[in-house]
């Protein structure tokens with residue numbers, strides 16, 4: 001039997017911290033994850049020894065930076081099972097990635113329709129509205145699980161944009177089933193993998209999506225950098241922004257663009273950030289994505305079972321495959337009040353609507369308490385959370 | 398300038414562990430008279446709070462009375478203390494008030510605009526309402 005009890009928190013310097021005199025229990029990983037020492041070192045060493053702009057200089061350092069940047073791209077490509085590193089663009093994050101797609105496809109989307117789900121983050125709602133598209137949600141059952149069989153695609157459906165895992169409920173959406181249906185109608189699919197890339201092995205060929213978006217900072221890398229995978233099929237879409245580094249030839253009359261990925265990377269990118277994503281992938285692959293998935297599943301299910309078994313707690317969402325986030329409320333106690341006391345006990349959770357107001361409306365609440373797990377969280381962390389909730393309940397009793 | 402109402406609050410909280418401070422805040426929150434549903438309007442609501450909050454003011458003989466509420470109990474507790482301090486004063490007095498008790502009972506961090514309870518916004522609204530009455 002595999003040993004899932006190894007303590008990975010030792011790899012994360014910040015987790016040694018005490019908050020209000022108690023060992024920090026960090027359960028806000030869906031907002032951002034902490035960084036392993038190897039990633040922190042990669043970032044600082046890059047600036048100490050290799051820093052230079054990329055793809056521009058004739059000089060030594062520029063060559064090294066460019067090489068490291070491209071190596072990070074190849075690593076991402078391999079990590080998500082892309083056919084070619086050319087399909088991987090570095091962006092500023094998930095939000096930026098989705099905005100770029102929406103902006104590039106605006107001429108097609110405007111006045112037409114984008115299918116989303118009812119559990120989407122605002123980042124997978126607002127960009128499509130800005131592009132002038134109407135949104136329609138795929139029907140869900142009472143546990144907020146999508147019902148792919150009731151997907152209705154019309155002539156006006158120009159995109160299906162779905163989160164792989166919900167940042168609120170932790171439920172994993174049937175993205176593969178959805179891409180299969182979309183293919184029959186030749187509608188492109190964008191998968192928002194912000195809450196799955198750090199928890200599950202991902203293969204874009206297996207999923208069959210045309211676009212995949214995720215953020216570095218939620219997968220143990222730097223903030224301000226992310227990825228957009230664009231399948232070869234869409235390699236000639238118009239770039240959403242222009243500038244240096246992405247052109248073939250510029251005249252005042254007409255400009256031609258490079259092929260992807262550079263086509264979509266106008267201006268100086270977050271070079272160190274991209275390299276940190278490479279380092280984070282190394283870190284995760286050293287442990288193994290399968291191992292991470294199984295280990296997290298143990299801790300996640302343990303926490304969930306305990307919460308479900310506690311009287312006076314409402315736990316939201318329920319499906320076979322879940323990861324990352326668990327949302328709940330203590331009956332009669334405002335989520336903010338719960339979060340504030342947990343904070344004082346050294347337990348970091350998030351409270352509120354989690355940038356998913358349409359879902360909150362469906363759940364019939366203004367907000368939830370969300371505990372979200374990463375590979376370093378343990379059953380002991382879950383126990384601390386439950387003890388904390390007991391204390392909250394006593395205080396409000 | 399020391400102020401008797403604030404000093405009394407400081408004394409109540411003095412020497413308490415954080416847990417007991419919060420318990421006390423919660424009991425103050427429970428005591429706060431709930432705001433009538435009809436006053437919980439868009440106009441009276443405060444933006445930028447994670448828990449919804451409302452503030453209104455009315456005048457009695459040249460003095461301002463405030464009525465405020467929140468969905469979260471701890472925020473209600475803080476509101477309850479605030480109202481003890483600001484109620485029944487002239488608008489001028491309210492504008493001149495230094496709310497030092499918040500700092501002294503360990504709620505200063507709640508005043509930062511980054512805090513989700515919107516205490517800073519509630520105080521701003523109280524001042525705006527007082528400003529509107531100064532003549």
Ligand SMILES: Cc1ncc(COP(=O)(O)O)c(C=O)c1O
Nearest residue numbers: 093094095121123163167194215
């Ligand atoms: C499902 C989902 N999509 C998109 C985002 C936005 O990510 P970022 O803020 O890194 O752009 C998040 C972050 O919370 C998320 O959970």
